[in-house]
Amino acid sequence: xxxxxxxxxxxPVADGPDSDPGGLAYVAARVQGELEDFVDIQxxxxxxxxxxxxxxxxxxxxxVSGGKRLRPAFCWWGWRAAGGDPADERxxxxxxxxxxxxxxxxxxxxxxxxxxxxxGAPALHRALSSMHRQHRWRGDPYAFGAGTAIMLGxxxxxxxxxxxxxxxxxxxxxxxxxPYLDALKSEVVAGQLLDLLEQARAGGTVEGAMRVVRYKAxxxxxxxPLHLGATLAGAGSELLVALSEFGLPxxxxxxxxxxxxxxxxxxxVTGKPAGDDLREGKRTVLLAxxxxxxxxxxxxxxxxxxxxxxxxxxxxxxxxxxxxESGALDRVEQQITALSDQAQRxxxxxxxxxxxxxxxxxxxxxxxxxxxx
Amino acid sequence: xxxxxxxxxxxPVADGPDSDPGGLAYVAARVQGELEDFVDIQxxxxxxxxxxxxxxxxxxxxxVSGGKRLRPAFCWWGWRAAGGDPADERxxxxxxxxxxxxxxxxxxxxxxxxxxxxxGAPALHRALSSMHRQHRWRGDPYAFGAGTAIMLGxxxxxxxxxxxxxxxxxxxxxxxxxPYLDALKSEVVAGQLLDLLEQARAGGTVEGAMRVVRYKAxxxxxxxPLHLGATLAGAGSELLVALSEFGLPxxxxxxxxxxxxxxxxxxxVTGKPAGDDLREGKRTVLLAxxxxxxxxxxxxxxxxxxxxxxxxxxxxxxxxxxxxESGALDRVEQQITALSDQAQRxxxxxxxxxxxxxxxxxxxxxxxxxxxx
Numbered sequence: 001x002x003x004x005x006x007x008x009x010x011x012p013v014a015d016g017p018d019s020d021p022g023g024l025a026y027v028a029a030r031v032q033g034e035l036e037d038f039v040d041i042q043x044x045x046x047x048x049x050x051x052x053x054x055x056x057x058x059x060x061x062x063x064v065s066g067g068k069r070l071r072p073a074f075c076w077w078g079w080r081a082a083g084g085d086p087a088d089e090r091x092x093x094x095x096x097x098x099x100x101x102x103x104x105x106x107x108x109x110x111x112x113x114x115x116x117x118x119x120g121a122p123a124l125h126r127a128l129s130s131m132h133r134q135h136r137w138r139g140d141p142y143a144f145g146a147g148t149a150i151m152l153g154x155x156x157x158x159x160x161x162x163x164x165x166x167x168x169x170x171x172x173x174x175x176x177x178x179p180y181l182d183a184l185k186s187e188v189v190a191g192q193l194l195d196l197l198e199q200a201r202a203g204g205t206v207e208g209a210m211r212v213v214r215y216k217a218x219x220x221x222x223x224x225p226l227h228l229g230a231t232l233a234g235a236g237s238e239l240l241v242a243l244s245e246f247g248l249p250x251x252x253x254x255x256x257x258x259x260x261x262x263x264x265x266x267x268x269v270t271g272k273p274a275g276d277d278l279r280e281g282k283r284t285v286l287l288a289x290x291x292x293x294x295x296x297x298x299x300x301x302x303x304x305x306x307x308x309x310x311x312x313x314x315x316x317x318x319x320x321x322x323x324x325e326s327g328a329l330d331r332v333e334q335q336i337t338a339l340s341d342q343a344q345r346x347x348x349x350x351x352x353x354x355x356x357x358x359x360x361x362x363x364x365x366x367x368x369x370x371x372x373x
Numbered sequence: 374x375x376x377x378x379x380x381x382x383x384x385p386v387a388d389g390p391d392s393d394p395g396g397l398a399y400v401a402a403r404v405q406g407e408l409e410d411f412v413d414i415q416x417x418x419x420x421x422x423x424x425x426x427x428x429x430x431x432x433x434x435x436x437v438s439g440g441k442r443l444r445p446a447f448c449w450w451g452w453r454a455a456g457g458d459p460a461d462e463r464x465x466x467x468x469x470x471x472x473x474x475x476x477x478x479x480x481x482x483x484x485x486x487x488x489x490x491x492x493g494a495p496a497l498h499r500a501l502s503s504m505h506r507q508h509r510w511r512g513d514p515y516a517f518g519a520g521t522a523i524m525l526g527x528x529x530x531x532x533x534x535x536x537x538x539x540x541x542x543x544x545x546x547x548x549x550x551x552p553y554l555d556a557l558k559s560e561v562v563a564g565q566l567l568d569l570l571e572q573a574r575a576g577g578t579v580e581g582a583m584r585v586v587r588y589k590a591x592x593x594x595x596x597x598p599l600h601l602g603a604t605l606a607g608a609g610s611e612l613l614v615a616l617s618e619f620g621l622p623x624x625x626x627x628x629x630x631x632x633x634x635x636x637x638x639x640x641x642v643t644g645k646p647a648g649d650d651l652r653e654g655k656r657t658v659l660l661a662x663x664x665x666x667x668x669x670x671x672x673x674x675x676x677x678x679x680x681x682x683x684x685x686x687x688x689x690x691x692x693x694x695x696x697x698e699s700g701a702l703d704r705v706e707q708q709i710t711a712l713s714d715q716a717q718r719x720x721x722x723x724x725x726x727x728x729x730x731x732x733x734x735x736x737x738x739x740x741x742x743x744x745x746x
Binding site for chain 2: 042045046049050052053056104108111112132135137138139143144146147148150151152153154155157158159161162165171172175178182185186187189190192193194196197199200201202211215
């Protein structure tokens with residue numbers, strides 16, 4: 001079991017290894033602190049330009065608060081796996097930068113999908129539309145919210161680089177890791193573009209959906225964050241390959257779990273309306289398998305109802321029944337289990353520099369996959 | 374007069390100093406080559422993910438082709454002003470990265486403003502909507518175009534960092550310059566947010582409009598590119614201050630010229646419909662001065678018609694007459710002249726390391742300000 005380094009006076013951290021397996025609470029607390037300090041610096045720079053910019057910075061700060069901080073956690077344990085010093089917290093500064101990328105991705109995704117909520121709170125562009133309405137400003141509140149959310153996403157994306165470079169880690173370590181940050185950023189956009197293409201073409205093949213899973217989720221959420229941490233600690237190619245063999249199946253299972261929760265999740269736990277993915281028409285692996293396995297009646301119901309923004313609760317129930325009866329839910333659950341087993345076997349064989357990292361990564365993988373939100 | 378370094382076999386470069394004052398054609402040709410090489414590398418990386426990504430990369434490449442390349446030119450002459458080696462073309466690789474930032478800014482701006490055209494061609498999201506329509510894909514072509522244009526803007530913003538870091542210049546030079554790239558990116562977003570705020574509040578003060586000009590244009594287009602080039606060449610603070618004293622008035626005059634062209638420009642030359650800024654309702658310094666100087670009848674016409682997307686040619690003519698009669702056009706032209714003179718005086722006194730750079734910057738300033746498109 002992971003024993004996170006003890007930290008004095010840095011907020012709500014774990015009080016022992018048992019209460020914080022995988023060190024997730026420890027990483028989350030430190031990342032939160034790093035992000036707040038970073039926004040304070042930005043606020044002191046941008047406020048002199050105009051105090052009217054401050055509410056935007058406050059909105060951004062609120063937007064990236066909370067969240068599971070999985071990407072920084074994988075980055076941290078990639079560092080530890082490569083023998084990085086457990087007492088060197090500069091890597092957590094670099095790892096926190098991944099939350100700015102995630103903030104940009106979520107803010108822009110929510111504009112693109114015109115989603116109402118995020119983590120149970122209003123989506124960023126919705127919050128900014130409300131700001132416009134409250135001030136009774138001129139023009140369309142929706143356009144103002146979307147426009148400012150796009151700009152703030154750009155700001156967060158810029159901050160990711162600035163924060164990553166500003167960790168204080170040696171220049172050669174940062175230089176070795178930077179290409180992995182470049183790859184992560186290009187790959188996640190590639191995944192998002194493929195996702196929009198899948199929706200537009202409504203192809204619905206399992207293969208097409210898995211490709212989106214790999215780039216939009218598996219590489220972005222698990223593999224590349226592991227690589228970032230590991231290269232910051234000077235990892236060689238053997239370890240990086242091993243981390244891919246572990247990280248990709250974890251990331252794929254993570255996304256398949258997300259897809260199951262997007263249809264069968266409990267709204268009070270996920271923070272999203274029931275069956276939200278069905279209403280949005282997301283072309284997930286789960287849906288592709290359902291289209292493949294359903295009978296004619298079921299398939300035509302899926303084709304007719306999935307993607308209808310006005311979907312009611314009873315429609316959602318009927319679609320869930322079709323997906324279950326098609327065998328898609330079972331098959332996706334089996335795939336999740338197989339990917340999880342594959343990842344654990346790869347981890348067991350990986351040439352890590354530290355056994356503590358092996359235990360923590362095993363736990364972090366399990367927590368990424370077996371979750372209810 | 375600038376004598377650009379001679380280049381063999383790198384495309385259409387200037388054939389002599391007289392035909393290429395300011396070295397603009399030389400820089401533009403080299404920047405175009407650097408951008409094409411960079412996209413080729415990205416294409417070879419992303420195409421294996423899916424050949425269906427290639428049309429997006431082609432669209433991006435076409436989108437950043439053309440343009441005046443003013444930002445790379447200021448970066449290049451900032452380098453030369455600080456004594457950077459005229460034969461070291463790695464700085465042009467770094468300078469070309471500014472075009473990715475500009476590509477992102479334009480793509481996102483056009484989504485935010487829902488503009489139809491850019492440089493006489495369809496705006497990026499319009500081109501992508503057309504792709505959707507041509508393939509008869511499912512869903513709303515407009516939403517597909519906006520969504521993919523937002524994602525491709527993010528990709529360009531990421532590429533800016535990757536390209537800037539990948540010039541091959543020494544690590545300590547890149548590290549010294551990086552904070553100026555960070556500042557540029559944060560400041561341009563700040564300017565864009567202030568612009569959206571000005572439009573929403575319809576405040577219309579000259580002071581408010583000048584603040585947008587400073588951050589969205591003057592720092593982004595002139596001052597920070599000069600700083601980037603100069604710090605890559607190891608410039609100290611005395612030179613950086615002098616470059617600000619020259620660059621800020623140049624950038625302000627550049628934007629005021631843009632505002633004049635947005636109302637009085639010749640569509641066949643600007644590539645934008647006549648009076649486009651009036652239709653969009655841009656809260657420019659020109660408009661603020663017109664609201665200040667017009668009589669009651671004129672002011673109420675401005676308030677009623679500016680920002681009306683359905684504005685006809687005769688409305689545009691009447692608004693032009695109001696703006697001219699209010700004295701706003703004269704006052705803005707006087708301001709442009711005063712800023713231009715201020716910049717030239719600052720340049721004459723600046724502690725440049727090279728007289729050739731002084732002549733080239735003088736010329737580049739004049740060409741940025743006295744232009745018809």
